[in-house]
Amino acid sequence: MENDNSLLAVNNLVKHFDISGGLLEQLRWKNGRIVRRKTTVKALNDISFSIMPREILGVVGESGCGKSTLARAVLGLYPPDSGEINYQSSRIDNLTPHQMLPFRKKMQMIFQDPYASLNPRMTVKRTLEEPFLFHNKSATPTEVKDKVEEVMQQVGVEPSWITRYPHEFSGGQRQRISIARALMVDPEFIVADEPVSALDVSIQAQILNLLMEAQEKRGLTYLFITHDLSVVEHFSTRVAVMYLGKICELAATSELFESPRHPYTQALLSAIPELGRQKPTHIKLKGEVPTPIELPAGCVFHGRCLYTDERCIREVPQLISLNSGVEVACHAVEENRI
Amino acid sequence: MSHLLEVKDLEVKFALRFGDLTAINGVSLTLDKGERLGIVGESGAGKSVTGFAIINLLSKPGYISAGRVLLEGQELNRLPEEDMRKIRGNRISMIFQDPMMTLNPVLTIKTQMIETILAHANVSKTEATDIALDKLKKVHIPSSEKRIHQYPHECSGGMRQRIVVAIALLTNPALIIADEPTTALDVTIQAEIMDLLQELCASEKMGLILITHDLGVVSQVTERIAVMYAGKIAEIGPTQVVIHDPQHPYTQGLIKALPGSLQPGSRLNQIPGMMPTLTDIPPGCAFHPRCTISDTICRMEVPALISRHDHDHMIACHVVK
Ligand SMILES: Nc1ncnc2c1ncn2[C@@H]1O[C@H](COP(=O)(O)OP(=O)(O)OP(=O)(O)O)[C@@H](O)[C@H]1O
Ligand SMILES: Nc1ncnc2c1ncn2[C@@H]1O[C@H](COP(=O)(O)OP(=O)(O)OP(=O)(O)O)[C@@H](O)[C@H]1O
Ligand code: SF4
Ligand SMILES: [Mg+2]
Ligand SMILES: [Mg+2]
Numbered sequence: 070m071e072n073d074n075s076l077l078a079v080n081n082l083v084k085h086f087d088i089s090g091g092l093l094e095q096l097r098w099k100n101g102r103i104v105r106r107k108t109t110v111k112a113l114n115d116i117s118f119s120i121m122p123r124e125i126l127g128v129v130g131e132s133g134c135g136k137s138t139l140a141r142a143v144l145g146l147y148p149p150d151s152g153e154i155n156y157q158s159s160r161i162d163n164l165t166p167h168q169m170l171p172f173r174k175k176m177q178m179i180f181q182d183p184y185a186s187l188n189p190r191m192t193v194k195r196t197l198e199e200p201f202l203f204h205n206k207s208a209t210p211t212e213v214k215d216k217v218e219e220v221m222q223q224v225g226v227e228p229s230w231i232t233r234y235p236h237e238f239s240g241g242q243r244q245r246i247s248i249a250r251a252l253m254v255d256p257e258f259i260v261a262d263e264p265v266s267a268l269d270v271s272i273q274a275q276i277l278n279l280l281m282e283a284q285e286k287r288g289l290t291y292l293f294i295t296h297d298l299s300v301v302e303h304f305s306t307r308v309a310v311m312y313l314g315k316i317c318e319l320a321a322t323s324e325l326f327e328s329p330r331h332p333y334t335q336a337l338l339s340a341i342p343e344l345g346r347q348k349p350t351h352i353k354l355k356g357e358v359p360t361p362i363e364l365p366a367g368c369v370f371h372g373r374c375l376y377t378d379e380r381c382i383r384e385v386p387q388l389i390s391l392n393s394g395v396e397v398a399c400h401a402v403e404e405n406r407i
Numbered sequence: 408m409s410h411l412l413e414v415k416d417l418e419v420k421f422a423l424r425f426g427d428l429t430a431i432n433g434v435s436l437t438l439d440k441g442e443r444l445g446i447v448g449e450s451g452a453g454k455s456v457t458g459f460a461i462i463n464l465l466s467k468p469g470y471i472s473a474g475r476v477l478l479e480g481q482e483l484n485r486l487p488e489e490d491m492r493k494i495r496g497n498r499i500s501m502i503f504q505d506p507m508m509t510l511n512p513v514l515t516i517k518t519q520m521i522e523t524i525l526a527h528a529n530v531s532k533t534e535a536t537d538i539a540l541d542k543l544k545k546v547h548i549p550s551s552e553k554r555i556h557q558y559p560h561e562c563s564g565g566m567r568q569r570i571v572v573a574i575a576l577l578t579n580p581a582l583i584i585a586d587e588p589t590t591a592l593d594v595t596i597q598a599e600i601m602d603l604l605q606e607l608c609a610s611e612k613m614g615l616i617l618i619t620h621d622l623g624v625v626s627q628v629t630e631r632i633a634v635m636y637a638g639k640i641a642e643i644g645p646t647q648v649v650i651h652d653p654q655h656p657y658t659q660g661l662i663k664a665l666p667g668s669l670q671p672g673s674r675l676n677q678i679p680g681m682m683p684t685l686t687d688i689p690p691g692c693a694f695h696p697r698c699t700i701s702d703t704i705c706r707m708e709v710p711a712l713i714s715r716h717d718h719d720h721m722i723a724c725h726v727v728k
Contacts, residue, residue, distance in 0.1 A: 131594075132591070241681060269449035269620060269682075271682075272681060274676060278674050278675055278677060296593075299665065302671060303671050303675070304671075323671070340598035341623070342594075342597075342598070343627070344623050344626050344665060345626050
């Protein structure tokens with residue numbers, strides 16, 4: 070896991086949310102006594118991975134498995150409960166906002182809902198200028214103007230949009246504007262949380278092409294979150310598959326799609342509806358999806374897995390590296406049962 | 408032989424302050440017993456409005472301004488609301504993307520299911536409970552005798568959607584309209600719900616209209632597919648024909664824009680521009696500003712939906728015929 074050349078290294082990251090509410094809501098009557106009960110959502114449980122410069126790491130997994138929480142934790146928007154985040158060998162998870170400033174400039178985020186992430190009262194011009202001025206306090210008006218023009222041209226934001234407000238644009242246009250905003254500060258690393266999920270196929274292609282172009286021209290590194298497996302297959306160099314706050318498999322994209330190892334990855338890939346090819350069967354999982362509030366003991370997937378045995382119920386499988394370089398957290402794979 | 412459903416020249420308008428906007432502009436389609444039809448197209452193309460118009464449930468400013476909807480030969484859009492209510496939820500059921508549009512959060516699943524049955528059939532409460540349990544088993548709800556006493560929030564998203572399917576089945580409808588029924592669900596669960604719908608069409612001879620923007624899902628589940636663009640059908644035909652040999656430039660663009668068969672990391676084929684909004688639908692073929700093969704006639708005349716060759720594959724394009 071430790072990799073000195075990595076741009077970002079995440080080690081044993083844990084993030085839980087306390088959702089117990091006020092004191093009164095926490096009190097329960099149990100066996101003739103009042104007890105105080107805390108409810109926590111175990112969103113991220115011991116996550117470790119690293120990203121090399123210029124790599125595109127895709128993160129997939131079902132709704133609620135912790136993808137967005139991971140994105141926010143990486144950017145320091147959620148302080149982790151434990152674990153470490155290193156950016157170019159500097160630890161960044163315990164910095165003050167002031168110490169974090171230089172990193173903020175290097176790391177930018179693009180959100181799923183470009184409407185919610187753009188300030189509705191700011192024109193496109195101000196939306197773009199603001200982050201640049203914030204990080205370049207001494208920039209001259211000409212420098213600002215040049216920068217805005219350069220980025221707008223690169224991202225296909227039309228000059229006539231400059232005086233308009235977010236609500237005047239379609240989803241695809243807004244997403245273009247948020248990408249332009251992220252690029253204004255010349256970042257090295259971009260976390261994109263479902264950047265095309267809200268868009269139609271014909272617009273998705275436009276935005277994905279734009280992200281690929283920016284990556285090539287600027288040598289960017291991406292952490293790319295999506296639930297669309299065909300997008301991830303096309304776009305990323307490596308893929309992490311998450312299930313209930315854990316990484317269950319991490320592999321090079323082609324390796325993962327050709328020979329998925331973890332039982333969850335296998336089920337997931339078998340269920341992707343493929344265009345024009347009637348799939349005979351998909352792997353049918355058993356049981357129900359558990360909640361991250363009552364996390365299952367042992368392997369978080371054991372209740373739905375077709376290969377569960379006694380050890381899976383008892384012991385949490387660790388992410389191990391196979392000869393192929395694939396990392397998998399599964400006892401059955403480790404024991405060569407699958 | 409008459410069709411299960413026949414939609415003829417359907418036109419839907421929204422009466423707004425500054426005038427009427429046409430959302431559906433002459434849609435015609437048919438569906439037979441046990442047949443599965445997919446409606447695809449990008450956001451705002453008019454897929455949901457078509458679904459709502461068929462069950463005569465358009466919300467306020469929307470109204471059917473022309474055309475006819477016939478179910479089993481009966482003209483639905485001329486029926487008084489009271490008769491329509493009997494057909495809705497009885498002969499036709501609708502399943503929505505958000506299961507909570509159907510489920511009442513403060514009632515148990517049992518109460519909701521029994522109320523639905525009693526509203527449409529003359530049976531005792533015990534018989535109604537049996538029907539409810541039977542349908543829950545049909546949609547593979549484990550330990551349904553226990554589940555039936557729970558509230559919606561005690562179920563997972565996938566289970567809630569299966570319960571909604573069970574509710575839709577209560578009255579043995581002849582037609583189910585499912586509007587993005589699995590968009591919010593994980594693909595492993597989506598695959599289960601789709602299996603279920605397919606199974607039911609076969610065993611109960613139920614017609615299915617599956618509305619979605621996911622071409623992959625439609626190509627797995629349906630026998631025919633209608634591609635909508637700006638309130639009209641651009642192409643309709645057997646699913647495998649439309650997917651493998653699309654004729655309309657829009658359908659071609661849509662299929663080529665999918666990452667599917669391309670070399671990973673290569674540029675995707677994008678359709679330039681975007682779909683017009685209802686207020687600025689271009690004259691002639693609504694797709695012409697984005698079309699790479701458009702001609703002068705495309706800017707002036709609306710292309711009609713015309714049959715290709717002998718089979719029931721139809722396209723609306725001046726250039727491709
Ligand atoms: N601020 C928060 N407070 C409490 N719980 C939270 C918070 N943010 C996320 N959660 C919970 O943590 C879990 C993981 O959520 P997260 O948003 O990271 O999932 P996700 O994988 O991004 O899902 P989706 O695909 O639906 O976006 C969920 O159970 C969610 O309800
Ligand atoms: N209540 C309404 N008032 C005005 N216009 C409406 C109303 N409901 C829908 N429309 C318009 O009708 C058109 C068709 O909408 P519809 O909901 O059918 O699209 P859709 O194809 O289902 O899209 P999506 O994939 O986003 O669900 C859109 O342009 C929409 O803005
Ligand atoms: S560890 Fe066990 S339960 Fe978990 S995925 Fe592997 S076989 Fe299944
Ligand atoms: Mg998320
Ligand atoms: Mg819709």
